[in-house]
Amino acid sequence: MIKIAVVEDDKSYIAAIREYISRFITEQGAMIDVDVFRDGNKIVFNYQPVYDIILMDIEMPGMDGITACICCAICAECCSSCFR
Numbered sequence: 035m036i037k038i039a040v041v042e043d044d045k046s047y048i049a050a051i052r053e054y055i056s057r058f059i060t061e062q063g064a065m066i067d068v069d070v071f072r073d074g075n076k077i078v079f080n081y082q083p084v085y086d087i088i089l090m091d092i093e094m095p096g097m098d099g100i101t102a103c104i105c106c107a108i109c110a111e112c113c114s115s116c117f118r
Contacts, residue, residue: 036067037067037069037087038066038069038085039069040069040071041071041091042070042089042091043091043094073094074096074101074102074105078097078102081109088106
């Protein structure tokens with residue numbers, strides 16, 4: 035199972051990404067689980083490094099994508115022994 039996090043505030047982009055992933059699942063027979071976060075704060079709060087792929091918008095209200103990426107990377111690095 036591939037786990038994907040989509041961090042995006044625009045509903046139309048979320049719908050398009052979901053459509054692309056659904057098409058990929060149909061064509062390739064892949065097993066994919068998608069979680070959607072509407073801003074950077076949502077993924078950073080209680081972050082656990084369970085995602086194989088994170089699709090991150092850069093400009094969002096609240097916490098922007100660059101800051102969210104940095105926070106997630108720091109959390110994964112500092113807490114990696116907690117998730118083994």
